[in-house]
Amino acid sequence: MAVNSATSFILSSILALLIFSGMQMYKPLIVKSPIMIIFGGYLGSVMFMFFVTAVGNLEATLFGKNFQLKLPEIVLSMGVSLVAAGMVHRICFTTCLIFSLITIYYMNKLSQKTYSTTVPAAAPVKSRRHK
Template sequence: MGVSTQASFGLAILCCILVFSGLQMYKNQLGSTRLMTLIAGYMASWLFIFMLTAVSNLENIMFGKGFQARVIPEVVLCMILACSAAGMVHRVSVTVCLLCSLVGLYYINKMGQSSTAALAPSAVSSKKKKEKLTN
């Protein structure tokens, strides 16, 4: 069972702060070698995932449960912020962050579609039952 929207928002904000502060505290070490530069980009992609989760949860709290994050304002803003955080470490980290974030976004979208597809048949079957009862 998952946590509530408010708790998920709080956890996502906390994770954003921890990942960003980790990137900044270990900036010199993360930018020193090729492997560490790649790790910094991967960490920044997690920053993107946590920011997108926080923004989406905040919108659900403010505008209601049916509100979904869209590509243009929410995803692009989170991507720009995460790539900026990666750019503070190293230029190559921005590219790795962008690529890993796009892969993560694909799987988040895939999970969201599968969860709504699982809910759809029950709604259709209850509609058919109501039609049969009225006839």
């Protein structure tokens, strides 16, 4: 079920906030084992995904449906999620970066598949000069 941009902004903001607060509350549990530290980085990348979604939907609500996210918004979202993961553990920062780059790659791929339009190939131009 699809929701409009304003509702999606609210939902993704709440989910990003819940993940951030959960990472802070369960910080002692996350840093206990190496696999949990990697899981903490994964949670940071999920928070990144929700934060990017929130920023994109806020811009779509304010500036119209055809407005697209640009690199500064992605970098800001990445910075916020990396700082949040770094507050848990140093390795969470690194794994969050890796998982977030993978996440943004697949988000871009999905967006291109969903919203791109195919441009017809240009017809070859015949020159008037003969060689």
